[in-house]
Amino acid sequence: MSAVDAGASATVDSSGTRSREDVVAAASRLFAKRGFHGTSMRDLGEELGMLGSSLYSHVSGKNELLVEVVQRGAQFFNEVVASSHLAEAPAVDRLRLLVYGHVGVVIEHIDESRTFLFESRFLPAADRQKIVEMRDEYEAVYRRTIREGIAEGSLSPEIDPGITAIFILSVLNALVRWYRPTGERDADQIAAEMWSFVANGVVVEGADG
Amino acid sequence: MSAVDAGASATVDSSGTRSREDVVAAASRLFAKRGFHGTSMRDLGEELGMLGSSLYSHVSGKNELLVEVVQRGAQFFNEVVASSHLAEAPAVDRLRLLVYGHVGVVIEHIDESRTFLFESRFLPAADRQKIVEMRDEYEAVYRRTIREGIAEGSLSPEIDPGITAIFILSVLNALVRWYRPTGERDADQIAAEMWSFVANGVVVEGADG
DNA sequence: CGCCACCAAACGAACGATCGTTCGTTCGAT
DNA sequence: ATCGAACGAACGATCGTTCGTTTGGTGGCG
Numbered sequence: 001m002s003a004v005d006a007g008a009s010a011t012v013d014s015s016g017t018r019s020r021e022d023v024v025a026a027a028s029r030l031f032a033k034r035g036f037h038g039t040s041m042r043d044l045g046e047e048l049g050m051l052g053s054s055l056y057s058h059v060s061g062k063n064e065l066l067v068e069v070v071q072r073g074a075q076f077f078n079e080v081v082a083s084s085h086l087a088e089a090p091a092v093d094r095l096r097l098l099v100y101g102h103v104g105v106v107i108e109h110i111d112e113s114r115t116f117l118f119e120s121r122f123l124p125a126a127d128r129q130k131i132v133e134m135r136d137e138y139e140a141v142y143r144r145t146i147r148e149g150i151a152e153g154s155l156s157p158e159i160d161p162g163i164t165a166i167f168i169l170s171v172l173n174a175l176v177r178w179y180r181p182t183g184e185r186d187a188d189q190i191a192a193e194m195w196s197f198v199a200n201g202v203v204v205e206g207a208d209g
Numbered sequence: 210m211s212a213v214d215a216g217a218s219a220t221v222d223s224s225g226t227r228s229r230e231d232v233v234a235a236a237s238r239l240f241a242k243r244g245f246h247g248t249s250m251r252d253l254g255e256e257l258g259m260l261g262s263s264l265y266s267h268v269s270g271k272n273e274l275l276v277e278v279v280q281r282g283a284q285f286f287n288e289v290v291a292s293s294h295l296a297e298a299p300a301v302d303r304l305r306l307l308v309y310g311h312v313g314v315v316i317e318h319i320d321e322s323r324t325f326l327f328e329s330r331f332l333p334a335a336d337r338q339k340i341v342e343m344r345d346e347y348e349a350v351y352r353r354t355i356r357e358g359i360a361e362g363s364l365s366p367e368i369d370p371g372i373t374a375i376f377i378l379s380v381l382n383a384l385v386r387w388y389r390p391t392g393e394r395d396a397d398q399i400a401a402e403m404w405s406f407v408a409n410g411v412v413v414e415g416a417d418g
Numbered sequence: 419c420g421c422c423a424c425c426a427a428a429c430g431a432a433c434g435a436t437c438g439t440t441c442g443t444t445c446g447a448t
Numbered sequence: 449a450t451c452g453a454a455c456g457a458a459c460g461a462t463c464g465t466t467c468g469t470t471t472g473g474t475g476g477c478g
Binding site for chain 2: 473
Binding site: 227259264266 | 426429430
């Protein structure tokens with residue numbers, strides 16, 4: 001529960017100065033809310049109670065901030081997938097762990113997640129390619145887990161691992177669009193409903209196809 | 210099949226002049242690709258082979274272009290939902306029609322769909338509110354159809370219509386992120402796989418929960 | 419058929435505002 | 449006294465937009 005410390009404005013330490021960490025946090029917030037191109041360095045300065053030019057005491061430029069924020073977002077997801085992956089459990093259970101982990105990351109790091117998902121395309125080409133690779137690896141874990149689940153007999157043999165991974169990640173990633181901390185569901189309830197949807201679908205058993 | 214006429218660059222009519230339609234089409238393309246704030250009027254002009262200032266012979270400004278493109282996107286979705294809605298069929302079949310219709314709109318109007326989904330937040334406040342209302346109505350049709358499906362016994366009584374509508378639309382809307390015209394699946398195949406996923410989920414019948 | 423007036427479309431210079439960034443300076447805690 | 453942090457003026461570039469001018473196709477008319 002202590003994960004929800006991301007207040008509205010950065011807290012001031014003993015002196016009136018801010019750390020590089022504060023600058024990156026402010027960038028996460030504004031990039032997520034207004035988009036990278038919709039956020040100016042002066043906007044970021046105002047968010048921290050200083051001038052835009054003062055940010056250059058902490059970072060080398062605006063692009064560096066985007067790279068930093070996006071990399072953090074990607075890193076959060078890769079960490080949770082790593083921990084889910086080494087669990088020794090049936091594939092269907094590991095897939096369930098992936099869903100819960102993804103929901104946890106989005107809710108605990110909503111700004112970095114939003115920036116990662118929406119603003120990566122504005123990265124400098126070199127950094128963008130690296131992020132794309134990380135995302136592909138992440139998706140590959142889902143594909144592999146689904147394939148194993150089919151082999152183990154717990155997942156339907158009719159589904160295609162590639163497009164099914166995309167569908168599952170579609171539901172998961174869309175959380176950054178509709179999640180509000182003030183909502184009536186907490187992370188566990190959301191993950192549970194998502195897993196129920198992904199696992200069983202909406203049609204009553206035995207009907208349609 | 211004539212729906213796929215959106216070539217790379219606008220075609221020139223008998224003279225060298227362009228219509229307002231060409232300008233809006235170019236705006237759809239660039240707003241979808243680079244984002245609203247990542248696209249300048251001079252960029253749009255270059256896309257059409259003229260100066261940025263020349264666009265003002267056709268539109269009153271950049272915001273008007275965003276409003277126009279987003280409204281077109283919203284309109285496409287509302288049209289298809291209207292046609293699906295008046296069909297006299299079981300709710301589960303109408304839901305299936307909604308899925309197929311949504312996929313068709315995204316694929317036939319990918320640029321307007323992307324701009325509608327990603328750039329609406331940059332609309333002037335008045336226009337944004339109107340778009341939000343339209344999107345709420347659209348989502349409400351899904352909620353209502355799901356509720357009726359449950360009442361009719363074709364949809365699982367365990368699902369919540371509200372969050373399930375969000376999940377289904379998550380899968381549908383994410384298509385704007387991964388669809389490529391060069392892909393191996395056509396609209397019908399994509400819609401069929403989506404419906405199969407939404408209807409049955411990934412777990413074999415009778416297992417898990 | 420040739421000419422010319424007309425008019426939308428596009429031009430291109432220019433406006434003030436804002437962009438990302440630089441740099442010499444002040445500030446303030448250690 | 450020192451040194452990182454923040455200031456604040458200023459840079460060139462680009463932004464959305466304006467406006468007087470130029471262009472080129474069109475329709476009426478002799």
